[in-house]
Amino acid sequence: MTAVQKSPAETATDAAVEFRGVSRVFGETRALDGLDLALRRGELLALLGPSGCGKTTALRLLAGFDRPTSGEIRIDGRDVTGVPASKRDTGMVFQAYSLFPTMTAAENVAFGLRMRKVGGAERGRRAAELLELVGLGDRGGSYPHELSGGQQQRVALARALAVRPSVLLLDEPLSALDARVRVQLRDEIRRLQLAEGITTLFVTHDQSEALAVADRVAVLNAGRMEQVDVPQEVYARPATPFVAEFVGVMNTVPVSGGRITPGAAETTQVRPEALLVGAPDGLAGTVLTSTFLGPVTRLVIRTEVGELTADAVTRPGLPAIGEHTTVQISG
Amino acid sequence: MSSLLDTPTAAPDAPAARPERRWRAALGLLPFALYFLVFLGGPLYFVISGAFTDADGRPTLGNLVASLMSPQYLLAFRQSLLLSAVTAVIGAVFGTFLAQAVLTARPRSPLRRTVSTASGVLAYFGGVPLAFAFIAALGQTGLATAWLRSAGIDLYASGFRIDSLTGLALTYVYFQIPLMVILITPALEGLLPQWREAAENLGASAWSYWRLVALPVLAPAFAGATLVLFGNAFAAYATALALTSGSIPLVPTAIASALSGNVLVGQANVGLALGLDMVVVIAIVMVAYLWLQRRAARWSRR
Amino acid sequence: MTRGRRWRVVVLALAALYFLVPLVASAEFSLRAPGGGYGVANYTRIAEDPVLLSALFTSLRIAVLTAVIVLLLVVPTAVWVRLRFPSLAAVLESATILPIVIPPVVMAAGIAFVQANLGGPVFRALFDSSTSALTPFYVILALPFAYRAVDNGLAAIPLRTLVEAARNLGAGMTTALVRVILPAIRSAVLGAAFLTLALVLGEIVIARILLYTDTFPIAVVETGRSAAGVSVALSLASLLLTWVLLLAVSFVGGRRRRSLRSRPSVRRRTP
Structure with a gap:
């Protein structure tokens, strides 16, 4: 049902970025194990997984900070496996503290253009335009240490976008921010990405973040791809037990005729919101914990x-802790 | 004593609300401050007061004038400043390269341990062992001198002497480089890997990264460390004493011979005036250093 | 990448050449025997020379006293500054730079003035012997790097948490310092102590100007006038001994440090 992997040939025509059988071995550990993944032009693909699953390795291989042990990486159909990072035409936003501290926000944003020998006036114009785009039009003269964490990440985003890269790489760009700023910036990234139509690889360990912004979500575990699909599918029909556990909470219950039936041979997976508490014909149980989530x-x-x-x-x-209640699959 | 730490979780600014408690806590710093005052401030006080009095204890500016006007002292100052500046710059540049070369090795590698411990020993040992090592290497009968001679380079025929200003500079660099390694390593470690990666990602070459990103960040720390090296060489005397037994006119040599009293009566106070001159030079260097430290700290604030 | 490695090799090779040649030359020079050939006579001389031997003991006594006073001053102060006066950290660090740059010769000049011109029981007691006269000032010379070494050690441990935990379990401040903090920064403390040893074994300026000629480095220089080989041998031995001690501390401390360093930090996650 869920296409775990698409064969490269199938997607070659519209793939902006392709990993073909990419492996990366560090000593004894296989950080990536034969990764096949294609990003469609203009999509935002979230690479999701627990820490140590290889998602950051994949991103760094694509940026060119590291070389794959085997396999090849293509950007716009061109094999870039041996191309140095400075010639790859990717725009990267790092976790935190990546702005050059001795340059103003505007100088940071203009840096990539300066490396591309764009003239001073044009650089200034484009930097101002991008700072405006990320909502910091009036902070161009500020130094990074004068900006808040969220503002710094906005500048970093503007800097990455300034050179009109063929692919935008986001390495957990929100993980160092406060919860409120995180959601705000997350939505802004998505808005900008859609407006610019830029192919984006968003690495994160936060499943809610991935589900919220991505066109498609790729779940990675122990260097292997578990599932690639639209968020709704990944959530509703996880391809593997790992995905089911990692993306949200999942109950595995014995069923017969769509109802929880103790002793039934068939089992199914049910999300917490698909269970009805206090159902008249439900299974009896005792409340162990109760967490108010709003x-x-x-x-x-x-x-x-x-x-x-x-x-x-x-x-x-609602039943309190220690009280008896019933539970059944709703609907 | 224990009551002083009743609110250990308080934020740094919180104790301001209770000034009397802060006063009591400040007593904890008293031994250190007093020791500094008595054993560093004491000698300094007598240097300064002695510099402004003559042999009979009457106030005078004569000592200072003499210390700044006599040709022999002017020569000593010129030589000392030259030696300090040259060895500071050489030590700073090479020390930075060495520190960076060592930092690219794994943190617990034998190379890093060897260099960091050796830096400590060499930077602070100074003086006597160093002088003897260089005599053994580059003296008339030294091993390196012999090697060079067998390779066709006769150092001594070309006018080199280990107890010359050049020989002294060569020896000073031996403790200046390790001191630079110690001073600059924290600044080099402060260069975050993502700066280099971001620069590369934006199309910068390694050279562009160093020129536009890393060096501006390092500049204040580098300049500050160079000033400390300058002060270090300017203040150093043990090496010169052991290597040359006072044959090269340097300010410390001049002070020592003025103090030893084998010149003229009343010269001791001129020696103290020379000491005051030295302190003034170093004070200027220190003020510049502190100013640069504050600038360097700006980049590390996040 | 390979070009990046090449400059590194060049720098390390140049450094090795510059730093090793004098040491190798010292070793060769010190092993030369008077009649030609090689032998260890220069190294065994110290056992037969009562002047050198007593000078060595004098200097070791000064070194131990200096190290003890330095640590008594530095450890509580550094801990106190980190716990209660973080705003003063910068001031103290600058203050501890001072002795690096206040020339020992100027310090010696000031002390010599006192020695020559002031009397009284306090000063007479102070200038009574090389140990009593030199130790207080060697402490000043040793303070800068001792403070830095100890402060770096403190930066590497969760100091506040350790102190709070100890106090929470009923320990007094002194107990917390001696039983909890001191063991945690053991390698930094030993490092500071051995660097103090290095300093005392290399200092001749103050001793010479104050006319205390019975310390080891002065004796080494004096011996050098008649027997250079002995001086070189003793210099090299003291240098290498200090370095080996520091290296040992670094390896032992490094092994222990790993378990202490598990506090969370904003470091890049490994892929």
Whole structure:
């Protein structure tokens, strides 16, 4: 059902970036193990996985900071495997603190153009334009240490975009920011990416971030690709148990005729929000924990078939910890 | 004592709300400050007061005038400044390259341990062992001299002497480089890897990265460290004493011979005036150093 | 990348050449025997020479005293500054630079003035012997790098957490310092102590000007006038001994440090 891998030939025509059988071995560990992945032109693909899964390795291989042990990498159909980072035409936004500290925001943004021998006046114009685009039109003369973390990342984004790269690389650009700024900047990145129509590889370990902004999500585990698909599919129909566990919470229950049935041979996977708490014909259980999450309350309920996690719409009368209740697949 | 740390979690600015407590905490710094005052400030006080009095204890400016006007002292100052400046610049440049070469090795590699410990020993040992090592290497019968001679280069025929200003400079560099390695390593470590990667990603060559990104960041720390090296060489005397037994006119040599009293009565106060001159030179260097330190700190604030 | 490696090799080779030749030459020179050929006579001379031997003991005594006073001054102060006066850290670091650049010869000039012109029981006691006269001022000379070494050691441990944990478990401030902090920065403390040793074994300016001629480095220089081989041998031995001690501390300390360093930090995650 879910296309775990598309064969390179299938996507070669519209692929902006392609990994073909790329492996990277560090000593004894295989950080990447035969990665096949194609980014379509103009899409934002989130590379999602736990730390140490190889996602950062993949990004650094694409940027040219590292060479693959085997396999090849193509940008716009051109093999760039042996091309140095400075000639790859990628724009990268790092985790944090990547702005050049002795240059103003505007000078930072203009740096790539300076390396491309663009004239001073044109550089200034383009830098101002991009700072305007990221909402920092009035901070061009500020030094990085005078900007907040979120502003610094905006400048870094403007800097990466200034050279009109063929692909934008985002290496956990939000991970060092406060929660509120993180969501704000996340949405802004998506808005800019759509407006500029730039092919983007977004590396993150945060599944909610990946699901929120990506056209497609690629889930990586232990150097291998687990699933590549649109967020809705990855969430609703995880291809492997790993994806099911990593992307959100998943209950595995025995079913018969679409109802939880203890002892049934068939099992299925159910998201917490698909479980109905207090269902009349539900399975009996005891509430172990109850976590108020705002609009919903997450309950962990011990039942005959194991501990189940269920999200109930917050309302008066929800069972409290230690109380008995019932639970069933809704609908 | 224990009550002083009742609010250990307080933010640095919080104790300001309770000035009396801050005062008591400040007592903890008293031994250190007092020791500094007595054993560094004491000698300095007598240098300064002695510089402004004559042999009979009457106030005078004569000593200072003599220390700045006599041709022999002017020569000593010129030689000292030249020696310090040259060895500071050579030591700073080569020390930075060496520090960077060592930093690119793995953190716990034998190379890094060897260089960092050897830097400590060589930078602070100074003096006597160093002088003897260079006599053994580049003296008349030294090993390096013999090697060079067998390679067709006769150092001594071409006028070289180990107890010359050149020989002294060569020896000074031996402790200037290690001191530079110690001083500049933290600044080099402060160059974040993502700056280099960002520069590369934006199309910069290695040279562009160093010229436009790394060197501007390093500049204040580099200049500050060079000033410390200058002060270090300017203040150094043990090496010169052991290597030349005072045959090269340097300010410390002049002070020592004025103090030894084998010249003229009352010369001791001129020696103290020379000492004051030295302190003034070094004070200027230190003020510049502190100013540069503050600039260097600006980049590291995040 | 290969071009990047090449400059590194050149720099390291030049450094090795410049720094090793004098040491190798010293070794060769010190092993020369008077009648030609090689032998260890220069190294064994110290055992037969009562002047050198007693000078060595004098200097070792000064070194130990100096190291103890330095550590008593530096460790509590550095801890205190980090815990209570972080804003003063910069001031203290600048202050500890001072003795590097206040010329020992100027210090000696000031002390010599006191020695020549002031009397009284305090000064008489101070200038009574080389140990009592030199130790206080060698402490000043040793303070800068000792402070830096100890402060670097403190920077590498979660100092505040350790102190709070110890105090939470009922330890007094002194106990926390001696039983918790000191072991954690053991290698920095040993490093500072051995560098103090290096300094004392190399200092001749103050001793010479104050006319205390019974210290080891002065004796080495004096011996050099008649027997250069002995001086070179003793210099080399003291230099290498200090270096080996520091290297040992670095290896032992490095092995232990790993477990201490597991506090979280904003470091780039490894891929």
